Amino acid sequence: MTAPTIEPITRESLEEFARFLALNLNSALSCAQWESALQANWLPARPNFGFIMRDHGNVVGGIAAIYAARRIAGRDESFCNLTSWCVLDTHRKYGMQLALALISQKGFHFTDFSPTAVVGGVLRFLKFRPIDDRQTVVANLPHFGSVSRVVTDPDLIAAHLSGDRLQAYIDHRIFPWLSHLAVGADDNWCHVVFKRRRFKGLPSAHVLHASDPEAFSSHLPALRNYLVTRGMATMHVDTRLLRSSPRPSRIRTGFNAKLVLSSTLEPDQVDYLYSESVAMDL
Secondary structure, eight states, X not given: OOOOEEEEOOHHHHHHHHHHHHHHTOTTXXXXXXXXXXXXXXXXXXXXXXXXXXXXXXXXXXXXXXXXXXXXXXXXXXXXXXXXXXXXXXXXXXHHHHHHHHHTSTTOEEEESSOOHHHHHHHHHTTOEEOOOOEEEEEOOOOOSOOOEEEOOHHHHHHTOOXXXXXHHHHHTTOTTOEEEEEEETTEEEEEEEEEXXXXXXXXXXXXXXXXXXXXXXXXXXXXXXXXXTTOOEEEEEGGGOSSOOSSEEEEXXXXXXXXXXXXXXXXXXXXXXXXXXHSOO
């Protein structure tokens, strides 16, 4: 077999790759839905949409990329989120070349927030590091007497945020599968992003982002009260976002670890905004 070629995915070839993913990775999404999802971008000049693998002109694999420019600890940083890595069985032995093509790009921090066990093993071989995979499942209980408030009106959420936190809200409120709120009191507020899911047959809130872990923990009783009165029995949140263990709660582990490759950032400095976790209804 002649070795396949690897080339950047351009706007012209994006539809072709989207069709490949709809046929070979997840047919629940149409070609148009795949194409729309993979156009998510928060980098002024994105270099590509990922990389595609061809054999005699036919698509046999590819890996998509979502790019973002962010400010972390006062520094401007560029991120590349790996997603939708798919290679036909006939060409699986060439699959790592796609990841190498992507991470060979200079000046980026690389993340993968939904790797399979196999993909995770490959990325760890490439020096990716795991992000703490522990999740705390919190039982949402009624709470009365708190001075904290929860606001869900878009204008009020924006009014309680500023700077990068306000921009993050503006950038992510376009996705209909995300729920946004602000919880806090006085001048101490936290932007929370979550998805509505089910856990053990009951509605649940899966928290993807809390802009201020200290404020999030401080105002957690008000948030739990808000969620339970909206029918959500539990809340799932990364344990690293909590400053204490709410009661009752329990910790779940054993997930495929989310991964990051960076020479300057620690895993705890990485969150799930500006990635497939929010740009796709996974």
